[in-house]
Amino acid sequence: LTAGPELDTRPEFLEDVRAGLCAERKRLSCRYLYDERGSKLFERICEQPEYYPTRLEAEILERIAPELAALFDEPPRLVELGSGSAEKTRLVIEALIARHGSLLFEPIDISRSALELSSQGLLEEFPELEVHAIASEYVAGLHALSEECEISPAPWLVAWLGSSIGNFHRTAAADFLRRLRNELRPADFLLVGVDMRKDASVLEAAYDDEAGVTRAFMKNLLLRMNRELGAEFDPDAFRYEATYDEELGRVEMHLLSERAQRVLITSLGLEVDFAAGEAVHLENSYKYSGEEIEALAKSAGFEVRRHWDDGEDRFREVLLALPKESP
Numbered sequence: 462l463t464a465g466p467e468l469d470t471r472p473e474f475l476e477d478v479r480a481g482l483c484a485e486r487k488r489l490s491c492r493y494l495y496d497e498r499g500s501k502l503f504e505r506i507c508e509q510p511e512y513y514p515t516r517l518e519a520e521i522l523e524r525i526a527p528e529l530a531a532l533f534d535e536p537p538r539l540v541e542l543g544s545g546s547a548e549k550t551r552l553v554i555e556a557l558i559a560r561h562g563s564l565l566f567e568p569i570d571i572s573r574s575a576l577e578l579s580s581q582g583l584l585e586e587f588p589e590l591e592v593h594a595i596a597s598e599y600v601a602g603l604h605a606l607s608e609e610c611e612i613s614p615a616p617w618l619v620a621w622l623g624s625s626i627g628n629f630h631r632t633a634a635a636d637f638l639r640r641l642r643n644e645l646r647p648a649d650f651l652l653v654g655v656d657m658r659k660d661a662s663v664l665e666a667a668y669d670d671e672a673g674v675t676r677a678f679m680k681n682l683l684l685r686m687n688r689e690l691g692a693e694f695d696p697d698a699f700r701y702e703a704t705y706d707e708e709l710g711r712v713e714m715h716l717l718s719e720r721a722q723r724v725l726i727t728s729l730g731l732e733v734d735f736a737a738g739e740a741v742h743l744e745n746s747y748k749y750s751g752e753e754i755e756a757l758a759k760s761a762g763f764e765v766r767r768h769w770d771d772g773e774d775r776f777r778e779v780l781l782a783l784p785k786e787s788p
């Protein structure tokens with residue numbers, strides 16, 4: 462297992478918090494939700510009855526894993542973008558090993574500790590598995606991997622699961638897919654988990670669960686700023702709201718100030734004023750229709766080779782590849 466050092470993200474965190482909280486419409490980046498406590502809370506979100514994506518994706522992957530393994534005549538390499546929950550990945554790993562005997566698994570994640578955690582369990586479970594973990598941004602990591610084996614590279618199955626694509630604005634999602642495509646060869650596949658457009662009531666419940674885990678996940682960012690930036694946020698002075706904008710096809714997540722208040726952020730030497738009811742934007746989660754997925758793939762230079770649904774069109778696994786050359 463090889464992985465780079467944990468990157469120092471503090472200077473960026475400071476600057477992003479300053480810029481976000483001084484903006485006309487206040488915002489904080491969802492990247493900062495995932496500190497140690499945030500990552501644990503996110504895992505608990507995935508277990509909430511209202512948060513359907515994780516469960517549905519696991520069901521689909523379990524069903525289609527043998528088909529994924531059968532896409533390849535020779536043993537492929539499995540790349541995962543964002544080491545994520547090993548629970549879903551292991552379904553694919555199991556099927557690939559069953560069909561091809563052994564497997565090289567190459568998870569790419571910005572967090573070295575997340576990589577170590579997810580790789581460790583998999584190595585113990587699968588003796589036939591070799592793990593080569595890369596602590597890096599996704600595209601840079603893929604690029605490094607493709608540079609490493611120029612001679613006769615095994616085909617890739619690149620997995621980008623969990624509807625992580627939903628955090629991107631639609632145009633940014635296309636840009637990002639295009640950059641991924643530039644790293645792929647004709648025999649490679651990219652498997653993307655996509656959350657579908659659906660009723661506002663289902664979506665709003667999924668992003669504001671009854672048990673309050675999502676609310677705690679969002680408010681943890683206030684606590685993180687208190688811990689790491691010497692801020693003095695009172696989490697009880699903010700309430701959490703998730704609203705689905707049907708037209709934009711996205712769930713928008715905000716914290717709203719319960720009252721007019723001024724909050725000190727010591728490390729920034731900054732006092733931030735909040736009006737009563739003022740919103741801080743934390744996250745978007747974009748949802749897709751089948752047509753939108755087709756258009757997105759096409760605009761990124763991909764072809765949708767296949768897709769699999771949960772049966773009720775709530776969640777979709779999309780298999781992308783370079784377009785077959787026209788005769």
Ligand code: AVJ
Pocket residue numbers: 506514623624625626627628667668675744745746
């Ligand atoms: C990690 C981006 C896939 O949008 O469903 C879940 C994040 N935020 N609940 C999503 C999230 C609040 C999640 N993704």
